[in-house]
Every structure is written in C-alpha cells, then in structure tokens.
Amino acid sequence: xxxxxxxxxxxxxxxxxxxxxxxxxxxxxxxxxxxxxxxxxxxxxxxxxxxxxxxxxxxxxxxxxxxxxxxxxxxxxxxxxxxxxxxxxxxxxxxxxxxxxxxxxxxxxxxxxxxxxxxxxxxxxxxxxxxxxxxxxxxxxxxxxxxxxx
Amino acid sequence: xxxxxxxxxxxxxxxxxxxxxxxxxxxxxxxxxxxxxxxxxxxxxxxxxxxxxxxxxxxxxxxxxxxxxxxxxxxxxxxxxxxxxxxxxxxxxxxxxxxxxxxxxxxxxxxxxxxxxxxxxxxxxxxxxxxxxxxxxxxxxxxxxxxxxx
DNA sequence: GAAGTTAATGAGATGCAGTATCATCAAGCG
DNA sequence: CGCTTGATGATACTGCATCTCATTAACTTC
Ligand SMILES: [Zn+2]
Ligand SMILES: [Zn+2]
Ligand SMILES: [Zn+2]
Ligand SMILES: [Zn+2]
Numbered sequence: 001x002x003x004x005x006x007x008x009x010x011x012x013x014x015x016x017x018x019x020x021x022x023x024x025x026x027x028x029x030x031x032x033x034x035x036x037x038x039x040x041x042x043x044x045x046x047x048x049x050x051x052x053x054x055x056x057x058x059x060x061x062x063x064x065x066x067x068x069x070x071x072x073x074x075x076x077x078x079x080x081x082x083x084x085x086x087x088x089x090x091x092x093x094x095x096x097x098x099x100x101x102x103x104x105x106x107x108x109x110x111x112x113x114x115x116x117x118x119x120x121x122x123x124x125x126x127x128x129x130x131x132x133x134x135x136x137x138x139x140x141x142x143x144x145x146x147x148x149x150x
Numbered sequence: 151x152x153x154x155x156x157x158x159x160x161x162x163x164x165x166x167x168x169x170x171x172x173x174x175x176x177x178x179x180x181x182x183x184x185x186x187x188x189x190x191x192x193x194x195x196x197x198x199x200x201x202x203x204x205x206x207x208x209x210x211x212x213x214x215x216x217x218x219x220x221x222x223x224x225x226x227x228x229x230x231x232x233x234x235x236x237x238x239x240x241x242x243x244x245x246x247x248x249x250x251x252x253x254x255x256x257x258x259x260x261x262x263x264x265x266x267x268x269x270x271x272x273x274x275x276x277x278x279x280x281x282x283x284x285x286x287x288x289x290x291x292x293x294x295x296x297x298x299x300x
Numbered sequence: 301g302a303a304g305t306t307a308a309t310g311a312g313a314t315g316c317a318g319t320a321t322c323a324t325c326a327a328g329c330g
Numbered sequence: 331c332g333c334t335t336g337a338t339g340a341t342a343c344t345g346c347a348t349c350t351c352a353t354t355a356a357c358t359t360c
Contacts, residue, residue, distance in 0.1 A: 059310035209339035
C-alpha cells in the first residue's frame with residue numbers, strides 16, 4: 001500500500017506529454033521532476049516557491065499551465081481541501097478517489113468500483129442521470145490514526 | 151421529490167438566526183429573502199449582483215459573512231462545482247450530499263446513509279481512519295435527462 | 301546541421317474572490 | 331428612551347489565477 005509517499009518517477013509524466021503530442025520543454029521537464037519529488041499532495045504555490053528557491057526561472061503562468069495540462073491528461077488530480085486550498089495529487093489516469101491524511105498530507109488511491117453501486121442507487125433515488133461525481137475522504141493515515149480526537 | 155427548485159421560504163433562515171442568538175438585521179433579512187427566491191445553487195457573486203441591481207446597499211463583506219453564518223448553522227452548504235466555482239445550496243442541517251443538474255442548477259438531497267457502507271469499506275481498504283468526506287454528484291435532472299450527450 | 305514554423309514561455313499587467321480594518325450604525329434590552 | 335454591543339459597509343489589501351504579447355526554443359524539414 002503506497003501512500004503517495006514514495007517518490008514518483010518523473011518519466012511517466014514526461015512520456016505522457018510526448019505521447020499526447022506536447023513539446024518536451026525544459027520547464028515542463030523541471031516541473032515533472034519537482035512533482036515526482038513531492039510526497040502526498042501539493043499546491044501550485046508550493047511548486048512556485050520551490051522553483052524560485054532553485055532559481056529555475058520558471059514563470060507563474062507556466063506552472064499553472066503545466067498543472068492544468070497534467071490534470072487534463074489525468075496525471076494529476078485537483079483536490080479541494082477542507083481548508084479551501086486547491087491541491088494536486090499524482091494520479092493514475094483512471095477514475096478513482098483519494099483518501100487524504102489531515103495530519104501529514106499523505107494520500108492513497110481508492111478504486112472507483114466500490115462506489116458504483118452507491119451511484120446507481122442515488123440515480124434511482126433522485127431520478128437524475130448522473131454523469132460525474134467527486135468523492136474525497138479525509139482522515140488520518142495508519143501512522144497518525146492513534147493520535148488526535150476521533 | 152423537491153429539486154430545491156421550489157422557492158424556499160425565508161422564515162426558516164430568519165428564525166434559525168434568531169434561535170441561535172444572532173441579530174435579525176435588515177441585511178440578513180434581505181439576504182434570506184434573496185436566497186429563498188433562488189432556484190438551485192447560487193454563488194456569492196450572484197447575490198452581490200442582485201443586491202446591487204436592487205440598490206439594497208448591502209456590502210460585499212456582509213454577504214460573505216452572512217453566507218458563512220448560514221453555512222455554519224447548516225442552512226447552506228458550500229459546493230465546489232466542477233468548473234471550480236464556489237456555490238451554495240439551501241440545505242437541511244444534517245449531513246447529506248447533493249446531486250446537481252449541470253443544465254439548470256437544480257439540486258436535490260441524498261441521504262448520507264447510502265454511503266456509510268462505502269466509507270467503511272474504504273477504511274478497511276486503505277487503513278485510514280476516515281473522519282469526514284465530501285461527495286458531490288453532477289448530472290442532469292429528470293427534466294433535462296433526455297437532451298445532451300451522455 | 302541549418303533554417304523555418306509554431307507551440308511554449310515569462311514578465312508584467314490585470315481581474316477577481318475573499319479578508320481585514322475600523323469608524324459608524326442600529327438591534328435588542330431594560 | 332437611551333445603552334450596550336453586535337453588525338454593518340466603505341475602503342484597503344492580500345493572494346490566486348488569468349491574460350497579453352514580445353521573445354524563445356522545440357520539433358520538422360531539408
Ligand atoms: Zn498521516
Ligand atoms: Zn468516483
Ligand atoms: Zn441539501
Ligand atoms: Zn435540469
């Protein structure tokens with residue numbers, strides 16, 4: 001069970017860009033490596049800070065554009081944290097959900113299958129034709145489950 | 151089956167404020183009526199526009215404060231639309247979820263019970279202790295289910 | 301490898317959502 | 331009616347995100 005703690009390799013991001021017909025530019029390569037070096041979720045602002053500290057000369061706009069692009073390709077997913085912040089999580093390009101630790105930010109994937117039945121039930125109940133949904137779960141990872149208030 | 155389409159009465163909002171010990175001010179009464187007159191979800195910006203058009207003289211800050219207050223009292227719930235916009239939906243003060251029509255914005259409540267089992271299953275799968283979750287469903291209401299692409 | 305085409309970049313300006321400040325106002329109360 | 335204090339709104343401000351556009355560099359073609 002990996003908590004997105006393990007360092008993700010940068011190549012998948014780069015090759016996915018290539019296969020989709022996008023240019024393999026220096027800023028995009030650098031961002032892929034920065035994302036690969038992250039544990040758990042991260043925000044655009046954090047990437048911006050890191051890029052600045054490392055004097056990579058990557059512009060604000062480029063970072064937002066790259067994040068959008070990765071998200072469109074299904075390599076990142078955008079989360080709305082309970083705090084209201086927008087964060088991103090490295091992601092398999094198939095529909096699934098995330099469980100996020102409120103203490104350390106670690107996250108793990110949950111396969112979508114286990115919610116299919118629920119969605120079907122909700123379609124029946126509501127009469128709506130459901131096209132998409134967002135499910136995000138917040139709690140404490142095994143390491144932090146002991147501490148804190150339930 | 152109400153789709154939050156029916157005009158919600160303003161009194162519940164006002165009386166809830168009163169019972170919670172908040173002052174029944176003119177701006178809050180006006181906002182309660184504006185919210186009551188809305189169908190489906192709405193944004194802070196929309197309320198702001200309406201207030202300006204009607205020359206109600208309600209300040210930006212007051213609107214945000216009132217929305218926060220109603221949300222704290224469980225009378226509104228804040229949604230993160232797929233577009234990234236933040237919207238609010240009139241709401242019962244118990245935990246539940248929303249199905250939102252992407253065409254007309256109509257929404258209906260879904261009882262939380264039907265996801266309890268799923269959450270338990272996810273706790274088992276992930277090893278996380280889950281404290282909270284957010285589930286929002288998007289699709290088309292019965293009136294709009296026929297049209298559009300699936 | 302050089303030249304050309306065009307996507308991509310980055311600096312800065314701009315827009316916009318939400319918050320902080322604080323003097324003024326009015327809701328509730330006796 | 332007059333007091334007390336929560337509430338208001340004008341203003342300023344912060345910070346995220348987007349837009350513009352001249353310049354750059356990634357890929358293509360030869
Ligand atoms: Zn943790
Ligand atoms: Zn899902
Ligand atoms: Zn509701
Ligand atoms: Zn509809």
